[in-house]
Amino acid sequence: MPASPPKEVVVLGAGGHAKVVIELLQAAGYEIAALLDADPTPRQVLGHGVQGDDRALDELRRDGLSLAFVAIGDNRRRVALAEAVRAAGFSLVNAVSPSATVSPSAHLGEGVAIMAGAVVNAEVTLGDLCIVNTGATLDHEVSVGMGAHIAPGVAISGNVKVGDLAMMGVGSCAIQGVSIGRGAMIGAGAAVVRDIPDGALAVGVPARVRRQADA
Ligand SMILES: CC(C)(COP(=O)(O)OP(=O)(O)OC[C@H]1O[C@@H](n2cnc3c(N)ncnc32)[C@H](O)[C@@H]1OP(=O)(O)O)[C@@H](O)C(=O)NCCC(=O)NCCS
Numbered sequence: 001m002p003a004s005p006p007k008e009v010v011v012l013g014a015g016g017h018a019k020v021v022i023e024l025l026q027a028a029g030y031e032i033a034a035l036l037d038a039d040p041t042p043r044q045v046l047g048h049g050v051q052g053d054d055r056a057l058d059e060l061r062r063d064g065l066s067l068a069f070v071a072i073g074d075n076r077r078r079v080a081l082a083e084a085v086r087a088a089g090f091s092l093v094n095a096v097s098p099s100a101t102v103s104p105s106a107h108l109g110e111g112v113a114i115m116a117g118a119v120v121n122a123e124v125t126l127g128d129l130c131i132v133n134t135g136a137t138l139d140h141e142v143s144v145g146m147g148a149h150i151a152p153g154v155a156i157s158g159n160v161k162v163g164d165l166a167m168m169g170v171g172s173c174a175i176q177g178v179s180i181g182r183g184a185m186i187g188a189g190a191a192v193v194r195d196i197p198d199g200a201l202a203v204g205v206p207a208r209v210r211r212q213a214d215a
Contacts (some may be wrong), residue, residue, distance in 0.1 A: 008033035009093055011059055012081055013071035014045045018156050021071035021113055021135075024097045033065050054081060057088040067093050069111050070111055070129065075165045079147040082111055092128070100132075109146070127164065143211075145182065163198065183214070 009030045011022060014037035022032055023046070032048050037155035040053040057068075068090040072078040082092060092111030096102060098119040109128035114120060117135040124138045132138065134152040142156050145164035150156065155173040162168065163182035174180065174192040184196045187203030187210075196202050201211040 004184060007031065007067060007093075008056070008065055010034045010036065010065055010068040010090065011048075011071050011173075012036045012068065014039070014043075014050050014087065015071075015073070017047055017073040017131075018071035019070060020115060021095050022048065024115065025069060025093075025095050027098050028096060030093070031066075034060055054084055057085060057090070061089045065090070067091055069093055069095055069113075071095075071113070073131070073149065075147045075149055075167060079129055079165070114153075133170075139176075151188075168192075 007030050009016060009149060010033055014035055034051045035048045036046060036053055036056055037050050038053055043050050052173045068085045070078050070082045070085060071080060094108055096114045097116040098113045099116045102114060102120045103122045105122045106120045106124040108126045111129040112126050114132045115134040118132045119137040120132060120136060122140045125143040127144055129147045130144045131149045133150060136150045136154040138156045139158040141159045144162045147165045148162050149167045151168055151170040153171045154168045157176035158172060159177045160174045161179040163180055165182060166180050166184045168186045169188035171188055172186045172190040178192050179195045180192060181196055181198035181200060183199045185190060185201045186207060189203040190203050190207040193206040199213045200209045204207045
């Protein structure tokens, strides 16, 4: 059987997070058709030229491109830009590393990144535009909200709920069944053993709320 042609994808973002995403999209069989960034200065990123900012989306769509990935680490900027990308007529693909382990019973939204070595176990739900970063582990029935970011090396036990736009910092963990609120920020290395309210910044072992902001 002839090999299917590579699928072309427009990547938005050209920073460090985008570099990881570009390599895993390629490993998953995508071809990078265009790279756009808020800083449109022409330059090369991993051998791909930056071709302008998101104002180029309409023209790329007219050229026949229809798949995109928003590779921006900041949760709110990623979600806002994804709205513009969808409004321009693009579908968001998922960027899943071939070396991640994703359960067949997991449910993935759109525009999701799952980096190398991550483990996504049975009946996990990942909302649109969330990031499961390098080596993070999500046990059974975890739910991660839209636009949330699970940083490298995070360990989440079963039945945990992570709210929309929340961030779990590098190496943090959560015991089974806790809820982390919308827009909450869990500091690097923290251990979440109680529910964390919307918009809270929590740090330490056990994690304690240090600041409270709007979610
Ligand atoms: C928690 C965090 C958001 C706080 O950032 P911040 O508001 O800029 O805080 P500061 O660096 O000004 O530190 C404020 C205080 O909190 C302490 N602190 C900061 N991060 C902490 C952490 N993770 N655990 C415990 N204490 C922490 C600082 O030591 C400082 O204490 P002090 O007031 O006694 O001196 C940040 O330190 C953090 O952990 N970010 C995670 C980043 C990450 O995982 N990125 C992954 C990218 S892929």
